[in-house]
Amino acid sequence: MQPATLAVLAGRGRETGEPLNRPPVFASAFRAGGEHDYARAANPTWEAFEEALGALDGGVAVAFGSGMAAAAATLDLVRPGGRVVAAASAYFEVRRLLEDRENSGRLTTTYVDPLDTAALLAAAEGADLVWLDALANPGLDVPDVDLIAAGLRRGETKLVVDATLVTPILMRPLELGADVVIHSATKFIGGHSDLLLGAAVARTHDLAEQLRRGRTSTGAVPGTMDTWLGLRGIRTLALRIERGSRTARELAEHLVRHPAVRAVRYPGLAGDPAHVPMQRLMSSFGAVLAFELDRAAHADSVCARVQVITHATSLGGVETLIERPGRWHPGAVVAPGLLRISVGCEDPGDLWRDLERALAAA
Ligand SMILES: *Cc1c(COP(=O)(O)O)cnc(C)c1O
Numbered sequence: 001m002q003p004a005t006l007a008v009l010a011g012r013g014r015e016t017g018e019p020l021n022r023p024p025v026f027a028s029a030f031r032a033g034g035e036h037d038y039a040r041a042a043n044p045t046w047e048a049f050e051e052a053l054g055a056l057d058g059g060v061a062v063a064f065g066s067g068m069a070a071a072a073a074t075l076d077l078v079r080p081g082g083r084v085v086a087a088a089s090a091y092f093e094v095r096r097l098l099e100d101r102e103n104s105g106r107l108t109t110t111y112v113d114p115l116d117t118a119a120l121l122a123a124a125e126g127a128d129l130v131w132l133d134a135l136a137n138p139g140l141d142v143p144d145v146d147l148i149a150a151g152l153r154r155g156e157t158k159l160v161v162d163a164t165l166v167t168p169i170l171m172r173p174l175e176l177g178a179d180v181v182i183h184s185a186t187k188f189i190g191g192h193s194d195l196l197l198g199a200a201v202a203r204t205h206d207l208a209e210q211l212r213r214g215r216t217s218t219g220a221v222p223g224t225m226d227t228w229l230g231l232r233g234i235r236t237l238a239l240r241i242e243r244g245s246r247t248a249r250e251l252a253e254h255l256v257r258h259p260a261v262r263a264v265r266y267p268g269l270a271g272d273p274a275h276v277p278m279q280r281l282m283s284s285f286g287a288v289l290a291f292e293l294d295r296a297a298h299a300d301s302v303c304a305r306v307q308v309i310t311h312a313t314s315l316g317g318v319e320t321l322i323e324r325p326g327r328w329h330p331g332a333v334v335a336p337g338l339l340r341i342s343v344g345c346e347d348p349g350d351l352w353r354d355l356e357r358a359l360a361a362a
Contacts, residue, residue: 003056003168003169003238003283004169004238004239006052006055006056007052007056007169007234007235007236007237007238008235010051010052010054010055010056010234011048011049011050011051011052011055011231011234012048021231022044022045022048022231023045023228024045024224024225024228025043025044025045025224026224027039027043027224039221040216040219040221041212041216043221043224043227045224045227045228045231046063046221046222046224046227048227048228048231049061049063049199049222049227049228049230049231049234050062050063050199052231052234053168053183053185053189053199053201053234054201056168056169056172056234057163057168057172057173057174057181057201058172058174058175059174059181059201059202059203059208060201060202060203060204060205060207060208061199061200061201061202061208062199062200062201062202062208062211062212062215063185063197063198063199063221063222063227063230064197064198064199064200064215064220064221064222065196065197065198065220065221065222065223065226066184066186066196066197066198067162067164067182067183067184067185067186067187067197067198068093068094068097068184068198069198069215069220070182070183070184070198070199070200071091071093071094071097071162071182071198071200072097072218072220073200073211073214073215073218073220074160074180074182074200074211075097075098075101075107075129076214077129077158077180077207077210077211078106078107078128078129079128080106080107081105081106081107081108082107082108082127082128082129083107083108083109083110083126083127083128083129084098084107084108084109084110084127084128084129084130084131085109085110085111085112085120085123085124085127085129085130085131086098086109086110086111086112086130086131086132087111087112087113087114087131087132087133087136087143088111088112088113088114088333089114089133089136089139089141089333090131090132090133090136090162091133091137091162091164092328092329094131094162095111098131107128110123110127114132114133114136114141114143115141115143115273117143117144117147117148117151120143120148121148121151121152124151124152124157126156126157127157128156128157128158129157129158129159129160130148130152130157130158130159130160131160131162132145132148132159132160132161132162133161133162133164133165134161134162134163134165134166134171134173134281134282135165135166135267135274135278135286135288136165137164137165137288137315137340138290138325138334138338138340139333139334140265140266140267140272140274140288140289140290141273141274142267142274142277142278142281142282143277144277144281145159145161145171145173145176145177145178145281146176146177146281149176149177149178150177152177158179158180159173159177159178159179159180160178160179160180160181160182161173161178161180161181161182162181162182162183162184163181163182163183164182164183164184164187164188164316165187165188165286165288165315165316166282166286167183167188167189167237167241168181169237169238169241169242169283169284170241170282170283170284170286171281171282171283174201174203176281178203179202179203179204179207180200180201180202180203180207180211181200181201182198182199182200183198183199183200183201184197184198185197185198185199185230185233186198186314186316187314187315187316187317188233188237188240188241188287188315188316189230189233189234189237189316190226190229190230190233190316190317191233191236191237191240191316191317191318192229192233192317192318193312193314193316193317193318193319194229195225195226195229195230196226197222197226197227197229197230198222240287240318240344240345241284241286241287242284243287243345244286244287244342244343244344244345245268245284245285245286245287245343246348247287247343247346247348247351248266248268248285248286248287248288248289248341248343249266249268249269249285250348250352251289251341251343251348251351251352251355252264252266252268252269252289252291253269254352254355254356255289255291255355256269258356258359260293260294260298260359260362261291261292261293261359262291262292262293262294262337263291263292264289264290264291264292265289265290265291265292266285266289266290267285267286268284268285268286287316287342287343287344288315288340288341288342288343289340289341289343290338290339290340290341291338291339291341292335292337292338292339293337293339293362294337295336295337296324296326296327296336296337298337298362299324299326299336299337299338299339300324300327301358301361301362302322302339302355302358302359302362303322303323303324303339305357305358305361305362306322306354306355306358307354307357307358308320308346308350308351308353308354309321309322309341309351309354309355309358310322311323313328314342315340315342316342317342317344318344318345319344319346320341320342320343320344320346320351321341321342321344322339322340322341323339323340324336324337324338324339324340325338325340326338
């Protein structure tokens with residue numbers, strides 16, 4: 001079955017008389033003798049969400065309280081004193097987590113350019129884990145996940161791919177050879193900017209069991225309501241990604257022609273650096289784009305003037321969001337005038353008119 005069908009069918013009850021959707025189960029404890037006992041270990045609502053996400057990604061999903069909780073549990077798989085090779089463009093909070101763990105002597109990290117496959121593989125020789133983002137946030141770079149997976153020593157070096165910006169609708173990293181996929185379900189999977197949720201999807205039951213053990217012992221568990229809403233989000237994931245991708249392309253094409261815009265990054269544009277790898281590895285180009293204005297002040301002014309689009313951090317919701325990622329990392333890798341847009345489900349014409357007005361006024 002195709003992802004759009006799985007997103008609708010997976011994680012449901014199949015018995016006669018059962019509700020079509022598994023209802024949220026609010027419980028900390030279950031009567032003894034059954035499948036569930038204490039709810040820090042498992043909850044039927046988490047399991048419905050995990051079943052659906054696991055089916056979509058082709059692996060075994062373990063839900064966590066946030067994307068970062070899933071990332072932390074996955075890094076716990078690294079033996080004490082182990083070595084991680086991470087993309088220099090990995091999500092900033094993941095880099096901070098790696099730094100903290102390096103400072104406390106638990107592991108060491110080598111940062112690499114994820115687009116230089118040969119250099120990455122050379123650095124990964126003897127490493128315990130390689131950490132990549134399928135589509136970097138906010139850099140929108142796409143590494144050759146399949147070639148990297150093929151070049152790593154299976155069983156020695158685990159490949160972890162953060163697929164938050166692409167979701168299983170665009171890419172299934174496990175099929176390309178990854179060992180664990182990380183999702184911040186806070187973003188596209190939840191899809192409505194009203195919850196925090198994460199997941200790690202493992203290639204094997206053994207890896208999933210290790211992640212589950214970590215979740216139970218650290219208590220990095222998701223809430224019942226959040227996993228229930230997360231599964232509701234999955235039902236429309238394919239539709240939302242499809243709509244967002246289409247509108248993102250339209251906005252990118254308008255922006256390319258705008259005189260105030262220095263550069264546009266959207267992998268769907270033929271000349272974009274991510275176009276070729278994304279076309280090869282993914283089914284579409286996604287709902288996130290970025291463009292650069294000459295100055296930070298100009299970019300901030302656009303954020304202050306949009307009315308249909310909302311100025312806020314985060315991404316992946318039905319509402320289109322704009323932000324200047326450089327405001328979080330002054331003087332860092334991100335260009336100061338860069339604006340990122342996460343495209344939602346509004347009418348594309350309304351979005352462009354809003355952006356055009358804000359650009360003119362700024
Ligand atoms: C948001 C995000 C995370 C962290 O997820 P939370 O749910 O906020 O903890 C990790 N990776 C990427 C790429 C993200 O965008």
